[in-house]
Amino acid sequence: MSKQLNSVLGKGAYKIVYKGIDRDEGYEVAWNCFQTTRQEYADLSQEVEILKRVRHPNIINFHDCWFSNTEFIFITELMTSGTLREYIRKLQHPNVKIVKRWCRQILKGLIYLHSYDPPIIHRDIKCDNIFINGAHGEVKIGDMGTAKMKSGKKYTVIGTPEFMAPEMYEEKGYNEKVDIYAFGMCLLEMVTGEYPYSECKNAAQIYKKVSLGLKPDCLSKVADPDVLALINHCIAPENERYSAQEAIDDQFLCVEPEVVVLTTNEAKDHLTLQVVFKGMDKLSVKFEFNTSTDTAEEVVNEMIEEHVLPQRYQRFITHDINRILRELAGTAEKKEGAGHQPSASPMIQGSHPHGSVPPMTLDTSNPSTQIALDRRNSNTESNSEEELPHKEYSPDTPIEELVNDTAMAYHRGRDKADEWLAKLKNQDIMTVGDLKDLQDSDWAGFGLTVFASRAIRNRLLGKSTKRPSSIARSSSTASEMI
Numbered sequence: 001m002s003k004q005l006n007s008v009l010g011k012g013a014y015k016i017v018y019k020g021i022d023r024d025e026g027y028e029v030a031w032n033c034f035q036t037t038r039q040e041y042a043d044l045s046q047e048v049e050i051l052k053r054v055r056h057p058n059i060i061n062f063h064d065c066w067f068s069n070t071e072f073i074f075i076t077e078l079m080t081s082g083t084l085r086e087y088i089r090k091l092q093h094p095n096v097k098i099v100k101r102w103c104r105q106i107l108k109g110l111i112y113l114h115s116y117d118p119p120i121i122h123r124d125i126k127c128d129n130i131f132i133n134g135a136h137g138e139v140k141i142g143d144m145g146t147a148k149m150k151s152g153k154k155y156t157v158i159g160t161p162e163f164m165a166p167e168m169y170e171e172k173g174y175n176e177k178v179d180i181y182a183f184g185m186c187l188l189e190m191v192t193g194e195y196p197y198s199e200c201k202n203a204a205q206i207y208k209k210v211s212l213g214l215k216p217d218c219l220s221k222v223a224d225p226d227v228l229a230l231i232n233h234c235i236a237p238e239n240e241r242y243s244a245q246e247a248i249d250d251q252f253l254c255v256e257p258e259v260v261v262l263t264t265n266e267a268k269d270h271l272t273l274q275v276v277f278k279g280m281d282k283l284s285v286k287f288e289f290n291t292s293t294d295t296a297e298e299v300v301n302e303m304i305e306e307h308v309l310p311q312r313y314q315r316f317i318t319h320d321i322n323r324i325l326r327e328l329a330g331t332a333e334k335k336e337g338a339g340h341q342p343s344a345s346p347m348i349q350g351s352h353p354h355g356s357v358p359p360m361t362l363d364t365s366n367p368s369t370q371i372a373l374d375r376r377n378s379n380t381e382s383n384s385e386e387e388l389p390h391k392e393y394s395p396d397t398p399i400e401e402l403v404n405d406t407a408m409a410y411h412r413g414r415d416k417a418d419e420w421l422a423k424l425k426n427q428d429i430m431t432v433g434d435l436k437d438l439q440d441s442d443w444a445g446f447g448l449t450v451f452a453s454r455a456i457r458n459r460l461l462g463k464s465t466k467r468p469s470s471i472a473r474s475s476s477t478a479s480e481m482i
């Protein structure tokens with residue numbers, strides 16, 4: 001149950017938003033008050049049911065709602081750093097990196113909404129409805145589901161004229177692509193700092209321009225051809241317009257991977273490497289590399305075949321692994337010249353690095369979803385499940401039992417089991433019952449590798465997939481997430 005606090009977070013044309021506190025959990029929330037009648041509230045029951053089911057890291061969470069007096073009150077996640085619009089004004093011209101980050105997050109939210117059957121259409125995407133949590137630069141879509149509440153009120157147009165696709169003005173009906181049109185206008189505002197169609201004095205003028213197919217004046221100020229192309233794909237006529245997935249796959253938003261060295265063994269011939277996708281904090285692909293037997297080309301091809309990496313990064317990642325191997329070889333030679341180390345052969349494309357390892361980028365900032373690819377040369381771990389007898393776990397079985405059985409089934413040592421346990425316990429998972437009925441997104445939040453998640457789930461569900469790391473079929477491969 002939440003309690004309203006007196007501080008006003010903001011006022012819009014339709015609602016006042018206060019800060020509130022969730023009395024049970026102790027966290028702060030946004031307390032939204034929307035003037036309505038009991039009948040209108042009752043008419044919204046279907047929308048409310050949908051909103052309660054919507055759960056995505058890039059969409060503001062809807063917690064609870066009720067009718068009181070003349071108000072529809074709904075409690076949502078609190079965002080601490082204001083709206084994207086305020087940020088754009090503050091930063092003047094946000095740099096391209098930030099713009100890409102924002103866009104990817106907004107589009108991930110839209111991909112999620114549009115993947116419902118029938119698709120959930122936001123209908124009022126604009127920079128004032130996109131919120132930021134400054135500390136992590138997290139971006140979330142807000143003002144969900146209010147389009148229907150607002151219809152029939154004194155402002156009859158649903159949406160905001162500047163961001164409304166031409167088909168929204170017509171009587172013919174529209175689909176989820178109206179959100180992509182509005183996203184295109186948001187991107188335009190992000191890169192120019194101007195509200196689209198600011199040359200128009202009122203909604204009627206905007207309507208006239210939009211229905212004549214005239215683009216906003218500030219579009220001519222977009223200098224970057226990639227940005228311009230993406231905006232144009234988003235604000236194109238409905239039948240030519242990008243879907244949310246096509247927009248995120250656009251060249252401008254393509255993420256740039258980088259390969260980093262995580263660990264090496266003492267002989268320096270077994271490396272643990274990681275492909276990190278810049279700007280995609282939660283995604284990385286970790287894999288073993290044996291410099292005696294592997295080549296960058298082979299390893300990358302293998303990961304592409306397993307659908308762990310998208311084909312389009314083949315050249316880039318191969319090149320980056322070879323760069324690392326050359327750097328290792330270079331350091332080895334230097335050391336050799338200085339007489340500190342035994343001789344080292346030049347180490348290009350999989351020859352032997354016997355020299356010492358140079359200081360390399362060690363990315364420890366990325367604890368979350370890692371795809372641990374235990375490749376064929378890994379001499380420590382294997383992914384094939386041993387035929388441990390199937391076991392039914394009752395809900396009150398301590399989580400230790402399930403995790404230890406899983407580790408044993410997949411030949412993982414005590415250390416691994418302890419690492420998995422710590423992560424689960426950190427999220428208050430104490431018994432097998434706590435794991436039942438969890439959604440994919442809950443599992444992703446544990447910070448376990450995809451391998452560990454799948455292995456534990458398989459064990460829990462009594463599945464023997466033989467290859468829990470069969471990343472091609474996993475729900476969060478790089479290729480699906482990028």
Ligand SMILES: Nc1ncnc2c1ncn2[C@@H]1O[C@H](COP(=O)(O)OP(=O)(O)OP(=O)(O)O)[C@@H](O)[C@H]1O
Pocket residue numbers: 009010011012013014015016017030060076077078079080082083128131142143146
């Ligand atoms: N979840 C939230 N966390 C923090 N502040 C919020 C949140 N939701 C809304 N606000 C604040 O309240 C203000 C009013 O909310 P909002 O703009 O959604 O109202 P509205 O009446 O639906 O809007 P509009 O006039 O755009 O139709 C926002 O500008 C923002 O400052």
